[in-house]
Amino acid sequence: MVAHLLSLKWRLLLNGFKRSPAQLIGMGIGLLYALGILVLLIGALIALRWADAEIAHTVVVLGGAAALLGWAVVPLLASAADMTLDPSRFTTSAIPPGQLLTGLALAGFIGIPGLATGLTALATVGTWWRSFPAVAGALLGAILGALTCIVLSKVVTTATAGLASSRRFKDVSSLVFFIPLMLMGPIVVGIVDGVRGTADYLPALARTVSWTPLGAAWSLGGDLEAGDVVSAGLKLLIAVATVSGLLLCWHVLLQHALVTPPYAGGSAKKGGKRGLFDVLPGTPAGAVAARALIYWMKDPRYAGSLVVVPLFPVIFFFSGSQSGDYGMLMLLGPLTAFVMAWSICADVSYDNTAFALHLASGVRGVDDRLGRAIACLTISLPLVLLFSIGPFFFTGSWVWAPNLIGLSLGTLFTGLGLSSVISARYNIAVPLPGDSPFKKPPGNVAQTLAVQMIGMGALVLLLLPQLALMGAQLFTGSIVPGWINLGVGPLVGLALFIGGVRLGGKWLDARGPEMFAQLSVNR
Amino acid sequence: MTEPRHEPFSQPSHIGQSAPLESAVEPGLSAEPHTDLPVSALSIRGLAKRFGGKIAVDGVSLEVPVGSFYGMVGPNGAGKTTTLSMATGLLRPDFGTALVHGVDVWARPLEAKKLMGVLPDGVRLFDRLTGEQLVTYAGLLRGMDRDVVRPRVTELLAALDLEADAGSLVVDYSAGMTKKIALASALIHAPRLLVLDEPFESVDPVSAANIRGILESYVSSGGTVIVSSHVMDLVQRMCSHVAVVAAGRVLAAGSVDEVRNGSTLEERFVQLVGGGHRTEGLEWLRTF
Numbered sequence: 161m162v163a164h165l166l167s168l169k170w171r172l173l174l175n176g177f178k179r180s181p182a183q184l185i186g187m188g189i190g191l192l193y194a195l196g197i198l199v200l201l202i203g204a205l206i207a208l209r210w211a212d213a214e215i216a217h218t219v220v221v222l223g224g225a226a227a228l229l230g231w232a233v234v235p236l237l238a239s240a241a242d243m244t245l246d247p248s249r250f251t252t253s254a255i256p257p258g259q260l261l262t263g264l265a266l267a268g269f270i271g272i273p274g275l276a277t278g279l280t281a282l283a284t285v286g287t288w289w290r291s292f293p294a295v296a297g298a299l300l301g302a303i304l305g306a307l308t309c310i311v312l313s314k315v316v317t318t319a320t321a322g323l324a325s326s327r328r329f330k331d332v333s334s335l336v337f338f339i340p341l342m343l344m345g346p347i348v349v350g351i352v353d354g355v356r357g358t359a360d361y362l363p364a365l366a367r368t369v370s371w372t373p374l375g376a377a378w379s380l381g382g383d384l385e386a387g388d389v390v391s392a393g394l395k396l397l398i399a400v401a402t403v404s405g406l407l408l409c410w411h412v413l414l415q416h417a418l419v420t421p422p423y424a425g426g427s428a429k430k431g432g433k434r435g436l437f438d439v440l441p442g443t444p445a446g447a448v449a450a451r452a453l454i455y456w457m458k459d460p461r462y463a464g465s466l467v468v469v470p471l472f473p474v475i476f477f478f479s480g481s482q483s484g485d486y487g488m489l490m491l492l493g494p495l496t497a498f499v500m501a502w503s504i505c506a507d508v509s510y511d512n513t514a515f516a517l518h519l520a521s522g523v524r525g526v527d528d529r530l531g532r533a534i535a536c537l538t539i540s541l542p543l544v545l546l547f548s549i550g551p552f553f554f555t556g557s558w559v560w561a562p563n564l565i566g567l568s569l570g571t572l573f574t575g576l577g578l579s580s581v582i583s584a585r586y587n588i589a590v591p592l593p594g595d596s597p598f599k600k601p602p603g604n605v606a607q608t609l610a611v612q613m614i615g616m617g618a619l620v621l622l623l624l625p626q627l628a629l630m631g632a633q634l635f636t637g638s639i640v641p642g643w644i645n646l647g648v649g650p651l652v653g654l655a656l657f658i659g660g661v662r663l664g665g666k667w668l669d670a671r672g673p674e675m676f677a678q679l680s681v682n683r
Numbered sequence: 684m685t686e687p688r689h690e691p692f693s694q695p696s697h698i699g700q701s702a703p704l705e706s707a708v709e710p711g712l713s714a715e716p717h718t719d720l721p722v723s724a725l726s727i728r729g730l731a732k733r734f735g736g737k738i739a740v741d742g743v744s745l746e747v748p749v750g751s752f753y754g755m756v757g758p759n760g761a762g763k764t765t766t767l768s769m770a771t772g773l774l775r776p777d778f779g780t781a782l783v784h785g786v787d788v789w790a791r792p793l794e795a796k797k798l799m800g801v802l803p804d805g806v807r808l809f810d811r812l813t814g815e816q817l818v819t820y821a822g823l824l825r826g827m828d829r830d831v832v833r834p835r836v837t838e839l840l841a842a843l844d845l846e847a848d849a850g851s852l853v854v855d856y857s858a859g860m861t862k863k864i865a866l867a868s869a870l871i872h873a874p875r876l877l878v879l880d881e882p883f884e885s886v887d888p889v890s891a892a893n894i895r896g897i898l899e900s901y902v903s904s905g906g907t908v909i910v911s912s913h914v915m916d917l918v919q920r921m922c923s924h925v926a927v928v929a930a931g932r933v934l935a936a937g938s939v940d941e942v943r944n945g946s947t948l949e950e951r952f953v954q955l956v957g958g959g960h961r962t963e964g965l966e967w968l969r970t971f
Binding site: 450458 | 771775803805807808810812813815816824846848852
């Protein structure tokens with residue numbers, strides 16, 4: 161039975177490759193990337209063979225502990241847990257629990273993360289290739305440690321399976337995931353500073369961690385190399401107890417999960433609140449705008465596409481405070497305008513097959529385009545104005561204000577027009593409705609990238625006159641080009657916006673069924 | 684699955700003429716246009732579609748008379764959904780065309796779609812809207828006035844037993860409730876023709892009876908309904924006309940009594956489609 165589970169997992173992994181050639185190329189690139197990191201890690205661990213034993217011990221223990229934490233936390237937050245062998249799918253198969261447990265645990269190693277963790281853990285044997293006891297200890301530790309990673313992640317995902325399958329939890333957890341991302345810059349700087357200041361402290365930290373379940377397994381090699389057999393013995397006990405405890409937890413949870421199917425759903429709510437549908441104009445375009453705005457607020461995938469926007473001011477302000485020059489802050493407006501306008505390229509792709517409603521209702525393409533663009537404009541216009549005027553309160557270089565506000569508005573309108581055309585013709589690989597915004601999207605990633613690159617090139621071309629006006633002010637120092645840009649930017653942008661909505665609408669009218677057929681491929 | 688004499692993919696010149704399939708249809712059960720009716724509610728003419736190497740629909744022609752309750756039955760993979768998608772403007776046919784009350788779906792799509800209410804099978808809904816919002820959205824997309832949409836939404840939700848969950852997100856609905864809210868979205872603009880793909884799938888018996896009631900009164904007041912279904916019993920009791928489809932072709936079409944020809948629809952269906960082999964084998968299933 162264990163062998164059956166393993167071969168099932170292997171078959172599932174192989175079938176993942178039976179896709180279209182374009183998808184294979186995308187997966188190939190991803191695999192190469194993972195392989196590169198893996199080779200780098202293994203190389204580094206083997207290179208540590210010639211490093212000081214204390215340093216090697218510190219790196220191995222802290223790295224191992226971090227890997228364990230990662231296995232516990234990442235699947236939960238990213239909703240990326242590998243549920244191909246979801247225990248609830250075996251409910252009706254009546255597999256003896258012991259065998260199911262063993263099979264699922266070993267199957268955890270079949271798959272890119274599991275395999276990578278296993279191989280990296282085994283590379284620590286190379287690190288301790290110094291004496292026989294050290295090698296033996298490292299090997300034992302690697303096996304125990306990697307197994308602990310897999311089992312811990314299974315315990316966490318099984319315990320939260322019921323919770324994680326509820327829509328609310330998914331939505332919230334994927335948004336909680338943004339917070340560290342948004343503050344990534346300061347956090348990294350803080351950690352680097354902290355490490356620089358307390359480099360001496362790390363070995364002590366590693367020694368402490370090595371007595372906890374997180375690090376016990378990873379320190380066996382180091383302790384035996386140092387000849388500390390008593391510590392090694394005690395830590396072996398801790399590591400074994402950890403795995404056994406986790407296995408016991410998993411066993412109990414699995415028993416529970418097998419008889420309790422996950423429950424999803426909320427309480428019934430009476431109607432009467434049509435929300436934005438009562439506020440916006442009761443026309444097809446108005447309805448599309450209302451629907452799109454509701455999605456901007458309720459669908460985490462939309463927020464996911466905008467995660468970088470709040471990041472910009474943090475990064476620019478932070479780098480400004482380091483160098484004392486806040487000039488970079490002035491880029492905030494145009495950059496935000498670009499990202500916001502570009503985000504609706506994916507709008508129809510986010511709809512997925514729900515687009516059938518537009519198609520079957522005979523919505524005119526223009527109404528579809530206009531509604532989506534207006535929803536985006538409602539959110540982005542105040543934001544862009546804020547971000548293009550705000551920085552001048554810090555820099556005080558108000559001579560640049562007209563030029564930058566003109567460029568920001570021009571970028572926003574032009575970008576919205578261009579996105580309206582592009583998204584009428586091409587769909588983009590995005591996570592499916594209800595999936596985490598961070599989940600790897602199904603579909604043709606290579607085509608998505610090509611369309612995006614060409615589209616951005618076109619946008620730069622359309623914005624050339626405005627960029628030239630920026631240049632003119634830079635070289636002449638005169639504010640006149642700035643005032644011209646303040647007028648030209650929004651006007652030309654608006655004209656391109658209207659043109660884009662019209663052209664995109666025409667394309668959508670002509671090729672709506674083909675668009676729908678493309679969308680139906682990934683559902 | 685290909686016999687060249689009525690194969691649209693090998694003889695595209697046939698398409699556009701009334702029915703490239705005459706020879707496949709049994710005598711007396713012709714899918715020829717009914718000459719006594721001026722314009723059919725839905726007239727499907729030689730529709731064909733190929734996906735890669737697989738021919739999903741192989742020249743289907745059907746006349747759905749105004750005021751009929753038309754059932755479309757066929758085994759899994761017969762091409763029912765593909766045919767209905769092509770007839771409703773969701774999937775562009777390789778050959779053939781469809782007319783709704785005389786309006787060509789593929790030449791004048793916006794006009795034709797105004798006349799139709801469509802319940803497609805296997806598509807997502809805008810499920811982060813509440814049920815009430817979704818139906819309102821469907822109405823507004825059709826260009827209806829908000830003051831007309833509002834009372835209709837309330838009535839529809841009441842008729843389909845969805846009042847209590849009107850304010851819940853559609854993503855939290857059960858499968859049957861989702862089907863019902865999609866049906867409400869298809870009904871909101873009072874279309875002249877309803878095209879429903881598997882409308883009774885996973886709907887509970889009480890709601891199914893309600894839906895039948897709604898559809899029957901709709902038909903009796905002059906509307907036309909075409910449904911696809913696997914449930915022969917339901918089609919036999921509910922529909923006035925039926926078409927049996929298999930492997931992308933119409934095997935028989937006409938009024939229910941004509942098609943079933945004395946036996947039950949299910950027996951006739953199995954006889955037409957074939958594959959209803961005697962339940963031999965599986966002896967071990969009786970040995971426990």
